[in-house]
């Protein structure tokens with residue numbers, strides 16, 4: 001017997017509609033049999049179906065989960081629009097500790113939840129989920145990206161994200177120093193994971209000096225082995241740097257932090273890099289060039305959407321990822337010409353693309 005209930009989140013969580021204001025559709029799902037509790041938030045489908053990953057995480061309350069998914073889905077509208085993709089913004093959360101709550105039954109039930117939206121939401125991996133999980137989700141829905149290559153998916157998006165960050169960083173260097181090359185610049189990569197590791201390689205090939213920080217000794221060891229000891233390794237990042245590339249946690253980019261690192265350019269893969277929106281103006285006033293996170297880190301979604309949904313050839317997708325550099329250049333020019341912070345310049349570009357999409 002099916003035990004799944006799906007209802008508007010405002011009704012299921014007994015909160016006012018105003019909390020989800022600005023979203024097209026926000027649904028809460030409870031499946032008794034598997035224990036699934038999940039929320040799918042569709043923010044904006046002006047440019048196409050909502051595309052964004054599924055975060056699997058413990059939250060103190062369901063309301064906390066709702067706030068998180070609403071913030072993340074809004075961010076996906078901006079990321080997909082800035083990337084020039086024919087997709088809107090959406091995101092999902094599965095509520096629970098992925099280390100204990102994740103079962104094949106739960107993931108299949110989650111796939112049925114995704115499927116109930118008939119393609120208005122297309123999912124992918126995020127914190128707490130991975131390609132192996134998506135292979136199981138894919139048993140009950142076709143509305144997904146990011147399965148393993150063996151299951152017909154495009155696999156790890158880390159290398160594409162790294163290439164996008166690298167392209168955006170070159171655009172930032174060109175604006176600051178008049179030449180896009182990073183040769184002889186000192187770049188601090190914070191986080192030697194799936195993105196940071198590949199970014200480090202690209203930077204070394206360009207002739208940059210690279211400092212890589214990661215608290216995980218295994219991650220540092222991997223970088224050391226992959227680069228033949230050509231980088232400086234540390235547990236936490238220290239200056240002096242020319243460029244700071246946050247590729248681990250969010251909320252690390254503040255004027256104080258960047259100044260203490262001696263960096264003038266900030267460009268990395270982490271999501272939600274600014275602790276508050278006010279930091280955008282503060283960085284601008286301090287003469288620090290910040291390439292907005294959702295612009296720089298869109299390579300992963302371009303890779304997944306391009307290969308799996310749009311069925312583009314790999315070389316076309318790679319060219320699209322490199323074009324993040326052009327988008328960054330456009331935003332940095334807009335910021336310089338109008339004397340506005342780069343985050344505002346990026347938001348203006350997104351608003352213009354959505355307005356054009358509405359016709």
Ligand SMILES: NC(=O)c1ccc[n+]([C@@H]2O[C@H](COP(=O)([O-])OP(=O)(O)OC[C@H]3O[C@@H](n4cnc5c(N)ncnc54)[C@H](O)[C@@H]3O)[C@@H](O)[C@H]2O)c1
Pocket residue numbers: 157158161190191192193194195196213214215216219235236237247248249250269270271297298300301
């Ligand atoms: N993988 C993608 O395609 C993609 C796409 C868009 C955004 N992002 C974002 O980019 C960031 C990195 O993604 P990833 O896939 O490389 O993740 P990952 O989990 O593979 O790697 C993250 C690394 O950061 C390290 N780390 C944790 N705390 C740190 C700290 N305080 N200082 C330095 N290092 C620290 C971890 O030990 C780990 O090695 C994440 O914020 C992710 O959300 C990733």
